[in-house]
Amino acid sequence: MDRTQFLLGISVALFSLGLLGVIVRRNVLVMLMCMELMLNGVNLSLVTFAQQTGTTAGAALVFLVFVVATAEIALAIPIVLLLVRDKRSLDTGAYNDLKG
């Protein structure tokens, strides 16, 4: 097992753990944090591939992911605040009436 394989394994494991958290957890804030974990896993794979190929494209993409993550949180937290004010709960089961 070389270093690239080890780091890609870690990044896949982090992405899968984040996806698992989004699927199985019921708390909205924990689900948001699991999404951040998925983005972190992707960032690790981008840095690993950029280091393997010696180009700056991966590092530039990591910076763009930083911006997207920040924008996502800045927008998601006010929406969660509104939902909690309306339903008085962080549990996703309370938001069943949002189903389309």
Next chain:
Amino acid sequence: MDALLLNLDVLLLMLFGAGALLGGVAMILLRQPMRVAIALIATMICLAAIYGLLGVHFIAAFQVLIYVGAVMVFMVYAIMLLDTRDGGSVRFSKLLWPGVAGIIVLLGIIIASIWRQLPAPTGDTGDAAFGIAKFSTAFLGEYWLHFEVTTVLLVAAVVAALAVIGVSRRSDRSQRHG
């Protein structure tokens, strides 16, 4: 001792990789959102250490500054604002076992494909490839359009956040009058 010093970066890489994985597992298992946030912060710091060991020090610095310093502080603030209203809810949804089975299959497939054979590295790998000067020139030269598009995304996020606040104010006013 010499062998240990020679392999120190590999050892540290494995240590921080294991720390990141442990933080990820703790995020799934812990009940309180604040403890989940602490586990996520630990994972992010371990990832920053891995970036530092790989020689991309500026990404390590921005990982700590942006993720831990801005995003997670905002998240912890939201948890402290909301957490008291949420007592004794169920930790896992009904999708626990299908979700675990699906993730194990996904993990198995991807890890097996990683294990088979990766393409050989091309170009000049190493610390010099990731100097901040080279990266900055490429970022604001080659990738300037992406940079501008992200600024548009940020503006859109600010406008959307203002719209959300406007919706909450309108609903407040209608509740007061109705």
